[in-house]
Amino acid sequence: xxxxxxxxxxAEERALLKRDRTRALTVDGRRRMRxxxxxxxxxxxxxxxxxxxxxxxxxxxxxxxxxARDDIDVTLLPVLAPGAPPRAVLVWLRAxxxxxxxxxxxxxxxxxxxxxxxxxxxPSGFVQFKKGAAALxxxxxxxxxxxxxLIWLLTAAQLxxx
Numbered sequence: 001x002x003x004x005x006x007x008x009x010x011a012e013e014r015a016l017l018k019r020d021r022t023r024a025l026t027v028d029g030r031r032r033m034r035x036x037x038x039x040x041x042x043x044x045x046x047x048x049x050x051x052x053x054x055x056x057x058x059x060x061x062x063x064x065x066x067x068a069r070d071d072i073d074v075t076l077l078p079v080l081a082p083g084a085p086p087r088a089v090l091v092w093l094r095a096x097x098x099x100x101x102x103x104x105x106x107x108x109x110x111x112x113x114x115x116x117x118x119x120x121x122x123p124s125g126f127v128q129f130k131k132g133a134a135a136l137x138x139x140x141x142x143x144x145x146x147x148x149x150l151i152w153l154l155t156a157a158q159l160x161x162x
Contacts, residue, residue, distance in 0.1 A: 121146025
C-alpha cells in the first residue's frame with residue numbers, strides 16, 4: 001500500500017465567533033493547494049481514493065486534490081478529525097486493498113502522530129506537516145504500526161515545483 005498523508009491548506013484564522021470545524025481555506029490557500037495537487041499527481045499517478053477529515057478546511061483541500069484528476073473518489077472519514085486515535089485510522093486502512101494508493105487529508109498534530117506511529121510504532125510527532133504538505137508512506141504488506149517506510153515528505157511549495 002502507498003499512503004499519502006496531506007495536511008489541509010492554509011485556512012482562515014481562528015476567531016472567537018467562528019467554530020473551528022467550519023474554518024474555510026483562504027484564497028491563497030486554495031491557489032497554493034491547486035499547484036501542489038498537480039505535483040502530487042505527477043508523483044502519484046495511481047492515486048485512487050482520498051479520505052478526508054469532516055472539517056471544512058480538510059474537505060476543501062481533498063476536493064482540490066481530487067479536482068486535479070477526474071477519477072478519484074473522496075470519502076468522509078470521521079476518524080481523521082482532530083483528536084482521533086491513530087488506531088482508528090489503521091482500522092480503516094486495513095479494510096482497503098493492500099495494492100491501493102490512498103490519500104488521507106487531516107490536521108496537525110494528528111497527522112504527525114499518525115505518521116510517527118506508522119513509521120516507528122510510537123505515536124510521536126517526529127514528523128511535522130506544514131500546511132499543504134504531504135508525505136508518502138509505503139507498506140510491504142498490510143499497513144501496521146511501525147511497518148511503514150517514509151519515501152518522501154514535501155512542502156506545498158516543493159510539490160508545486162514538480
